[in-house]
Amino acid sequence: MEKFTFVEGGVAAAEGFKASGVLNKIKESRTTYDTALIFSDCVCNAAGVFTQNRVKAECVKFTKKQIADGKAQAVIMNSVNANACTGEQGYKNAEKEALAVAEKLCVQKENVLVCSTGVIGQQLPVQKILDGLDKSVSLLSKTGNVEARQAIMTTDTKYKEVALKVKIGGKTVTMGTMAKGSGMIHINLGTMLSVVTTDCSISAAMLEKALKLSVAGTYNCVSIDGDTSTNDTLLILANGKAGNAEITEEGEDFDIFLDALNTLNTQMAKKIAADGEGASRLVTCNVTGADTVENARGLAKAVICSNLVKAAFFGADANWGRILDAMGYSGFNFTPEKTSVSFLSRKDSKRYFEDGKQNGGEESSIKVFDHGVPLDFDEELAKKILTEEAVEILVELEDGNACGTAWGCDLTYDYVKINGDYRT
Amino acid sequence: MEKFTFVEGGVAAAEGFKASGVLNKIKESRTTYDTALIFSDCVCNAAGVFTQNRVKAECVKFTKKQIADGKAQAVIMNSVNANACTGEQGYKNAEKEALAVAEKLCVQKENVLVCSTGVIGQQLPVQKILDGLDKSVSLLSKTGNVEARQAIMTTDTKYKEVALKVKIGGKTVTMGTMAKGSGMIHINLGTMLSVVTTDCSISAAMLEKALKLSVAGTYNCVSIDGDTSTNDTLLILANGKAGNAEITEEGEDFDIFLDALNTLNTQMAKKIAADGEGASRLVTCNVTGADTVENARGLAKAVICSNLVKAAFFGADANWGRILDAMGYSGFNFTPEKTSVSFLSRKDSKRYFEDGKQNGGEESSIKVFDHGVPLDFDEELAKKILTEEAVEILVELEDGNACGTAWGCDLTYDYVKINGDYRT
Known part of the structure; x- marks a missing residue:
C-alpha cells in the first residue's frame, strides 16, 4: 500500500x-x-x-x-x-x-x-x-x-x-x-x-x-x-x-x-x-554528492535564481556555462573539476498541474559537462529535452553524500509584461 | 578651473x-x-x-x-x-x-x-x-x-x-x-x-x-x-x-x-x-541618511537588483511598494517608519552615453512615500518622470549621515530576447 x-x-x-x-x-x-x-x-x-x-x-x-x-x-x-x-x-x-x-x-x-x-x-x-x-x-x-x-x-x-x-x-x-x-x-x-x-x-x-x-x-x-x-x-x-x-x-x-x-x-x-508569473516551464535543479545539505540546497537555489539560466530555459538553450557560473558565485562549496551536469525531461510532469500526484520516471536525459570537462553533445536531443514542460538540471558533485533540490521557472516576455508593461 | x-x-x-x-x-x-x-x-x-x-x-x-x-x-x-x-x-x-x-x-x-x-x-x-x-x-x-x-x-x-x-x-x-x-x-x-x-x-x-x-x-x-x-x-x-x-x-x-x-x-x-542588455533606461538609486556607507550601498543595490523594481521601471510604473519590499529583504539596516522615497528625472542624461561628461541638474521630482506613509501623488507627473531615459530613485533615511549609490537598468522584453529567445 x-x-x-x-x-x-x-x-x-x-x-x-x-x-x-x-x-x-x-x-x-x-x-x-x-x-x-x-x-x-x-x-x-x-x-x-x-x-x-x-x-x-x-x-x-x-x-x-x-x-x-x-x-x-x-x-x-x-x-x-x-x-x-x-x-x-x-x-x-x-x-x-x-x-x-x-x-x-x-x-x-x-x-x-x-x-x-x-x-x-x-x-x-x-x-x-x-x-x-x-x-x-x-x-x-x-x-x-x-x-x-x-x-x-x-x-x-x-x-x-x-x-x-x-x-x-x-x-x-x-x-x-x-x-x-x-x-x-x-x-x-x-x-x-x-x-x-x-x-x-x-x-x-x-x-x-x-x-x-x-x-x-x-x-x-x-x-x-x-x-x-x-x-x-x-x-x-x-x-x-x-x-x-x-x-x-x-x-x-x-x-x-x-x-x-x-x-x-x-x-x-x-x-x-x-505557475510562476509568465512561466512557460518548471525548472528543477537537483544537486547530488555535495558535502552538506546546506551547500546542495544553496547551489540548487543559485542555479534556479539566475536570470541568465532562466532566460536560457525560456529559449530551451542548453547553456550549461550559465549554470556553472551561477554555482560559482553562489558562495556555496563545490569542486568545479569534479562537477558534472545533465539535463532531464520528465514524462508526466503534467500531473503536477492537474492532480497533484508524484512525479513519474524520466523520459530522456543528456549529459553536457563531465568532471569539469565540456562534452560534445547532441544539440537536437538537448533542445528536445529542454522544450518539455518540466525540465530538471542534475548537478552531480563528488564532494560528499548530501543532496538538495530547488524549484523555479523560466524568465519570459510574459513575466516582464505582467510586471511592467503599460505599453501594450 | x-x-x-x-x-x-x-x-x-x-x-x-x-x-x-x-x-x-x-x-x-x-x-x-x-x-x-x-x-x-x-x-x-x-x-x-x-x-x-x-x-x-x-x-x-x-x-x-x-x-x-x-x-x-x-x-x-x-x-x-x-x-x-x-x-x-x-x-x-x-x-x-x-x-x-x-x-x-x-x-x-x-x-x-x-x-x-x-x-x-x-x-x-x-x-x-x-x-x-x-x-x-x-x-x-x-x-x-x-x-x-x-x-x-x-x-x-x-x-x-x-x-x-x-x-x-x-x-x-x-x-x-x-x-x-x-x-x-x-x-x-x-x-x-x-x-x-x-x-x-x-x-x-x-x-x-x-x-x-x-x-x-x-x-x-x-x-x-x-x-x-x-x-x-x-x-x-x-x-x-x-x-x-x-x-x-x-x-x-x-x-x-x-x-x-x-x-x-x-x-x-x-x-x-x-547599456545593460535590453535596457531602455538607466536607473540610479541614491540612498541618503543611512547609518553606514555599507548599509546605504547595500540598500541601493537591493533596489536596483530587484526584478520587480526593474520590470516596474520598464513600465514607467511608480510602484514604490516594490522598492520598500526590496530594501526590506536586503538584510541591510533602515527604519521603515523614517523612510521617504522620491523619483527624479535627469535633464541631460543623454550626455552619459555621448560624451562622458558629468550629469547636470534634475529636471523634475516627485515624492511618493514620506516617513513611512504613502502619499497621494500626481500619477501623470510620475509617469512623465519615469519615462525619461535616466531616472533616479532617491531614498531618504534618517538613521545617520552616510550615503550610497547603485546603478542598474530596467528589465525588458529585449533582455529576455537577447538571453533566451530562439523562437523569434
Missing part, C-alpha cells in the same frame, strides 16, 4: 474543518472570489512562519501576535490588497477584521488569524469584508475549499491545493493545504500565503518544529523572481479530531507527520514554481 | 600608451574587431581585481599570476570567447598567447596580461589570435583606442571609454579607461573587462589600494542581471611618464589620484548600467 492516499477537499479535507470563498469586490474590477474563510469546529493547536522581510505587512504583524499562544480556530484571507505599508490604520483594520470574524463565529478573538495578499501601499477597504461576513460564514462547508482556493489567487493562473490521508498511531489522519503564489516569490519564504489544516493531534510546539523543518527543504527552495514579499505567511492548524495519541515529542509518529507535511509542501512548492 | 579635464584617447590617452584593435575572426560571423592590444613603451606598475566567482576563467587564473609581481607592460584582450571552463588546455592557450605577444613586442613574458570575454565552455582558437599578432602590433597607435574599445564589445551596443587630465604634484597626469559589459553583470565586480591606463607615477601597492577603494563604490554598485561572470577583470597600469613624484603612501596626491579614478570608474559604471 502507498504511504499516502491523495484525496480531494484541500483545506476542508481534514475532519472538523470547513471553508468558504466569497466575492466582496475589494477591487471593483474583480470578478472571482476575493475573500476566503477557514474554520475548525474546535480550537486548534497552531504555528506559523512569516516573511523575513524587514518591511512586514500589517496583517503579518497582527497574525504573528495572534498565533504566539499556539492556538487558532479561524483564518480569514483576502486577495487584491496586501495591507502592507499601511501603518497604524492598516494594523487596526486587521484587528477589526479578526474581531468581527470572532463575533460571527462565536470564537475567541485571539483565535482568528488574518492574511492579505495583493497590492502594497493601499488601505484595505475592510468594511467590504465585514459586510460580506454573513455570507462568508453561511457558506462554510466541506466543499468550500473550491471557492476558498480561488479567493486567494492574484496573478496565479492555477489554484494550488493538495490533501492526503496517512496512518499515524493506528488512526487515519487527514492533512490538506492551499496556497497562492506566483510573483514576488523567493526563498525565505517562497510563497505569499499558505494554510495547512489537519485533524492530527499534535502539540503546538511540535507543529512549529515540523513546520520549520519542512519549510527549509520546500517553500524555502522556490524562487520565481528573487523578490521576497512583505506578506509571506504559512500557517498550520491541527484540531486533533483524528483521535491519535497527541504527538508531543520526536519519534515515529512525528516522523510520519513530518513526511506527510513535506509531501504536501513539496507539491505546493512545485505548483508555485510551475 | 574644473578639477578634471575630459579628453579623447581612452586607454591610449596617457603618455607612452598605444592601442590597436583587429579582426581575427575568432568566430566566423564576427564583422567588427575582436582582439585588442594595449602597450606601454616602458614597464608599468600594475594591479588588478578579479571575479569573486568560484569558477574562474582560465585567462583570469593566468593573469592573476602574471600581475602578482605588480608589473605589466601589455594587455591582450579578445571578445567572442571567454576561455572559461576550458581546463588545462585553456590555461595553456592563455600562456601561449602571452608568450607570443611578449616575443613580438620584445617585452618580458611575465609582463603580458591576457583577458577574454564571450561564450563559456569553448576552447579559444588561439592560433587565430597569434596569426593576427603582426597586425595587432603594427597597428598600435595613439588613436588605436577607437578600434580597441570596439574589439572588446560583446552584446554591448555602445563602446565604453573615458579619459581625463588632472594635476598631481604639479604635473599633468592623464588617466584613461575602456570597458565592456552588458550582461552577466553584478556587484563583485560589476563588469566583464576593464583596463585603466595612466602615466601617473605611483607604486604598485598604492595602485592596488586605490583600485580596491574605488571599486567598492563604482563597479561593485552596478547590476544588470544579478549574474557575476567568470571573467570579471579590472586592470590598472601606471607607467610614471607624467614625471610626478611617485605616490608611495596616502596623502594629498593619493587623494587626487583616487578622486580621478573614482570619476572614471563611476562614469563607466553608469555607461555599463545604461
Whole structure:
C-alpha cells in the first residue's frame, strides 16, 4: 500500500474543518472570489512562519501576535490588497477584521488569524469584508475549499491545493493545504500565503518544529523572481479530531507527520514554481554528492535564481556555462573539476498541474559537462529535452553524500509584461 | 578651473600608451574587431581585481599570476570567447598567447596580461589570435583606442571609454579607461573587462589600494542581471611618464589620484548600467541618511537588483511598494517608519552615453512615500518622470549621515530576447 492516499477537499479535507470563498469586490474590477474563510469546529493547536522581510505587512504583524499562544480556530484571507505599508490604520483594520470574524463565529478573538495578499501601499477597504461576513460564514462547508482556493489567487493562473490521508498511531489522519503564489516569490519564504489544516493531534510546539523543518527543504527552495514579499505567511492548524495519541515529542509518529507535511509542501512548492508569473516551464535543479545539505540546497537555489539560466530555459538553450557560473558565485562549496551536469525531461510532469500526484520516471536525459570537462553533445536531443514542460538540471558533485533540490521557472516576455508593461 | 579635464584617447590617452584593435575572426560571423592590444613603451606598475566567482576563467587564473609581481607592460584582450571552463588546455592557450605577444613586442613574458570575454565552455582558437599578432602590433597607435574599445564589445551596443587630465604634484597626469559589459553583470565586480591606463607615477601597492577603494563604490554598485561572470577583470597600469613624484603612501596626491579614478570608474559604471542588455533606461538609486556607507550601498543595490523594481521601471510604473519590499529583504539596516522615497528625472542624461561628461541638474521630482506613509501623488507627473531615459530613485533615511549609490537598468522584453529567445 502507498504511504499516502491523495484525496480531494484541500483545506476542508481534514475532519472538523470547513471553508468558504466569497466575492466582496475589494477591487471593483474583480470578478472571482476575493475573500476566503477557514474554520475548525474546535480550537486548534497552531504555528506559523512569516516573511523575513524587514518591511512586514500589517496583517503579518497582527497574525504573528495572534498565533504566539499556539492556538487558532479561524483564518480569514483576502486577495487584491496586501495591507502592507499601511501603518497604524492598516494594523487596526486587521484587528477589526479578526474581531468581527470572532463575533460571527462565536470564537475567541485571539483565535482568528488574518492574511492579505495583493497590492502594497493601499488601505484595505475592510468594511467590504465585514459586510460580506454573513455570507462568508453561511457558506462554510466541506466543499468550500473550491471557492476558498480561488479567493486567494492574484496573478496565479492555477489554484494550488493538495490533501492526503496517512496512518499515524493506528488512526487515519487527514492533512490538506492551499496556497497562492506566483510573483514576488523567493526563498525565505517562497510563497505569499499558505494554510495547512489537519485533524492530527499534535502539540503546538511540535507543529512549529515540523513546520520549520519542512519549510527549509520546500517553500524555502522556490524562487520565481528573487523578490521576497512583505506578506509571506504559512500557517498550520491541527484540531486533533483524528483521535491519535497527541504527538508531543520526536519519534515515529512525528516522523510520519513530518513526511506527510513535506509531501504536501513539496507539491505546493512545485505548483508555485510551475505557475510562476509568465512561466512557460518548471525548472528543477537537483544537486547530488555535495558535502552538506546546506551547500546542495544553496547551489540548487543559485542555479534556479539566475536570470541568465532562466532566460536560457525560456529559449530551451542548453547553456550549461550559465549554470556553472551561477554555482560559482553562489558562495556555496563545490569542486568545479569534479562537477558534472545533465539535463532531464520528465514524462508526466503534467500531473503536477492537474492532480497533484508524484512525479513519474524520466523520459530522456543528456549529459553536457563531465568532471569539469565540456562534452560534445547532441544539440537536437538537448533542445528536445529542454522544450518539455518540466525540465530538471542534475548537478552531480563528488564532494560528499548530501543532496538538495530547488524549484523555479523560466524568465519570459510574459513575466516582464505582467510586471511592467503599460505599453501594450 | 574644473578639477578634471575630459579628453579623447581612452586607454591610449596617457603618455607612452598605444592601442590597436583587429579582426581575427575568432568566430566566423564576427564583422567588427575582436582582439585588442594595449602597450606601454616602458614597464608599468600594475594591479588588478578579479571575479569573486568560484569558477574562474582560465585567462583570469593566468593573469592573476602574471600581475602578482605588480608589473605589466601589455594587455591582450579578445571578445567572442571567454576561455572559461576550458581546463588545462585553456590555461595553456592563455600562456601561449602571452608568450607570443611578449616575443613580438620584445617585452618580458611575465609582463603580458591576457583577458577574454564571450561564450563559456569553448576552447579559444588561439592560433587565430597569434596569426593576427603582426597586425595587432603594427597597428598600435595613439588613436588605436577607437578600434580597441570596439574589439572588446560583446552584446554591448555602445563602446565604453573615458579619459581625463588632472594635476598631481604639479604635473599633468592623464588617466584613461575602456570597458565592456552588458550582461552577466553584478556587484563583485560589476563588469566583464576593464583596463585603466595612466602615466601617473605611483607604486604598485598604492595602485592596488586605490583600485580596491574605488571599486567598492563604482563597479561593485552596478547590476544588470544579478549574474557575476567568470571573467570579471579590472586592470590598472601606471607607467610614471607624467614625471610626478611617485605616490608611495596616502596623502594629498593619493587623494587626487583616487578622486580621478573614482570619476572614471563611476562614469563607466553608469555607461555599463545604461547599456545593460535590453535596457531602455538607466536607473540610479541614491540612498541618503543611512547609518553606514555599507548599509546605504547595500540598500541601493537591493533596489536596483530587484526584478520587480526593474520590470516596474520598464513600465514607467511608480510602484514604490516594490522598492520598500526590496530594501526590506536586503538584510541591510533602515527604519521603515523614517523612510521617504522620491523619483527624479535627469535633464541631460543623454550626455552619459555621448560624451562622458558629468550629469547636470534634475529636471523634475516627485515624492511618493514620506516617513513611512504613502502619499497621494500626481500619477501623470510620475509617469512623465519615469519615462525619461535616466531616472533616479532617491531614498531618504534618517538613521545617520552616510550615503550610497547603485546603478542598474530596467528589465525588458529585449533582455529576455537577447538571453533566451530562439523562437523569434
